[in-house]
Amino acid sequence: MPCVENILAAVEIQKLIFLDTAERVASTLRPYWSEATGDHANVVQAIPNMLEIVPRGTSKGDGVKMLLQHLGVSAEEVMAIGDGENDVEMLELASLGVALSNGSEKAKAVADVIGASNDEDGVADAIYRYVF
Numbered sequence: 001m002p003c004v005e006n007i008l009a010a011v012e013i014q015k016l017i018f019l020d021t022a023e024r025v026a027s028t029l030r031p032y033w034s035e036a037t038g039d040h041a042n043v044v045q046a047i048p049n050m051l052e053i054v055p056r057g058t059s060k061g062d063g064v065k066m067l068l069q070h071l072g073v074s075a076e077e078v079m080a081i082g083d084g085e086n087d088v089e090m091l092e093l094a095s096l097g098v099a100l101s102n103g104s105e106k107a108k109a110v111a112d113v114i115g116a117s118n119d120e121d122g123v124a125d126a127i128y129r130y131v132f
Contacts, residue, residue: 015054022048045104046084061089081126082107083118098126 018029029051034043041053060082068075080087080094083103091097091110099111100122108114115129116122 013053013055014058015052017053018051019049020051025049025051044084044086044088046086052086059089060087061091061093064090064093079126079130081115081123082111096130098122098130 018025018033020029025045025048030043030045033051033053037043037053039056041055042058044052044054044059046052064078064080065075067073068078075093076095078094079096079098080090081098081100082088082091083100085104085106087099087103087107088110091099091107091112096113097111098113098115099107100116100118101108101114102117102119113126113130115126
């Protein structure tokens with residue numbers, strides 16, 4: 001089986017996704033891949049049973065920054081809504097970051113506001129509450 005260094009050096013990887021039980025992701029996959037990738041990639045979880053590995057400097061926050069630059073819009077004019085660890089940078093960037101109440105602890109920790117859960121139409125509620 002090829003080693004991690006060979007896999008990372010062979011091609012330009014945009015994203016690797018691993019699916020397993022939440023317990024195995026937390027106890028086995030995440031620790032292994034966090035150490036194995038070192039400074040070459042970011043290891044994040046959108047949901048408990050999924051591990052994502054993306055190139056360093058790749059995040060939803062970076063994507064939003066690029067879009068804002070293209071549109072000539074300031075982050076002060078942006079509200080972001082998220083629920084996963086992969087939303088953290090985007091929530092931090094926006095002038096109003098809304099984490100859904102059933103989201104990850106990391107997302108809730110950086111959000112300005114904790115909104116309703118996605119089961120309670122949290123995204124729609126945040127838009128009506130803070131935009132309209």
